[in-house]
Amino acid sequence: MKLRILPGFLRSNETLSSGHAGGGERQLECDLLIVGGGINGAGIARDAAGRGLSVVLCEKDDLASHTSSASTKLIHGGLRYLEYYEFNLVRKALVEREVLLQSAPHIMWPLRFVMPHDKGLRPSWMIRIGLFLYDILGKREILPGSRSVDLRQHPAGEPLKPAYAGRGYIYSDGWVDDARLVVLNAVDAAEKGARILTRTACESLERQGGGWLARLRSPSGPVTVRARGVVNAAGPWTAHFLQQAAQQPSTKSLRLIKGSHIVVRKLFDHPYAYIFQHPDGRIVFAIPYEQDFTLIGTTDIDYQGDVDKVAIEQSEIDYLCTLSSRYFKKDITPGDVVWTYSGVRPLVEDEAASASAVTRDYRLELEGKDESEGAPLLSVFGGKITTFRKLAEEAVDMIAPRLGVSQGAWTAKACLPGGDLYGDQPNARGVTEFDAFAAGLRDRYPWLSAPLATRYARAYGTRVHRLLEGRQGLAGMGEEVAPGLFEAEIDYLVREEWAMTARDILWRRSKLGLHLPPGTEARLDAWLQERRKTEALAR
Structure with a gap:
């Protein structure tokens, strides 16, 4: 048939x-x-x-x-690509920033980046010109423009070593839950x-x-x-x-470039992200991540191995720790790393000598x-x-x-599923008034704890009502298979989002794997397997 x-x-x-x-x-x-x-x-x-x-x-x-779940989680124009005269790419990406932010404000949101000035690297005039181009190449309705800042008077300066807590620059981009x-x-x-x-x-x-x-x-x-x-x-x-x-x-022909990231316990309490320069010409981001963590990355190295078995190398962990420690007061060591991930970017081969310069x-x-x-x-x-x-x-x-x-x-x-917070078409309100949407969710379902309501709002946007409608209290959510992970959500992810394994649920449909105790993944896989057996017998 x-x-x-x-x-x-x-x-x-x-x-x-x-x-x-x-x-x-x-x-x-x-x-x-x-x-x-x-x-x-x-x-x-x-x-x-x-x-x-x-x-x-x-x-x-x-x-x-x-690759698509192994990014630095940024919706950005790519400030550093201006150095390689990638003006068309940067402009295209800058225009897309706000199109995407407005289409799915539950899984994307604006983020302000702080660049401490390192006197031994790119000069101030070059940075100012780059940020000026970054501001004018793409249309901005939501995101504020760049400016210089005295980090001695700014909360983003407090975690930095004194040598970098002076002049700095702030500009806008966006964050995305890539998976x-x-x-x-x-x-x-x-x-x-x-x-x-x-x-x-x-x-x-x-x-x-x-x-x-x-x-x-x-x-x-x-x-x-x-x-x-x-x-x-x-x-x-x-x-x-x-x-x-x-x-x-x-x-x-493709040039495969591996990018690796490390995650450590949060290094600062403010909402800003950092962009750090390195003497080798590369840059690394340090980004607030999952409330309790800081995401640091990425590396850029040529990759020749099995694409199905990409993993961070110890040298990459050392590199990211060393660069971060160059700027932060707190030394970051490999022992501070709680999670890592790596992916291979398939970039179009060109004449660039370094991996970071490939288009x-x-x-x-x-x-x-x-x-x-x-x-x-x-x-x-x-x-x-x-x-x-x-x-x-x-x-x-x-x-x-x-x-x-x-x-x-x-x-x-068009909005992506769940992104229609304030109407059927993308609009700035979804971005600027997301907190009001999340508060409304708590009002509608007062039996949800504030952290759970916020997580649901961020993950599902308006689709959260498909998950919660008609349920009377947490008892209506079914078994709490892991802390904060109820049977109703698991069923939704299996039914609506093709989740099949614990890894699908804990590391791609969410990042609950970072927050839950060791052994949760194995217990959830066993629960899913038992559920499938029960459903098979029922048929």
């Missing part, structure tokens, strides 16, 4: 019917198959489904399980008819009969997809997928621009999380005409 996916037909929590051909092999037809469940793949799926294309997205692991950004794009795509297949790898791809025939491997068995077009958004695996699965040559801009490569060249295949190279929406828009603009769809771009004027 072939199932053609049409907009609005399948929801994220529904199951595909099994076919009978090929010994139970499932068969699907769609307009567009997207390979890769990171931010670019999820963003393209959302944009395409919203234009009326039937979409299947497959991801070999969980959504955002690699939830991916999930919300996938949720929106699914609600517009896309089918999201996690833990499903695309093992082969071949042109056949004017379209593509893809063979996927899922936990429940093989899946065959016939698609009119394909998007290769496999991130670090983009070039490998072209060569191995699609057997296509690529005119672009963060993206390239889109379309094969099959007309019918004489066969079915279209669009590959995505490079990119950064801030420009994902624009990348997705351009990608669909390129491939949609080949699929007979003329509907134009729409995502710039």
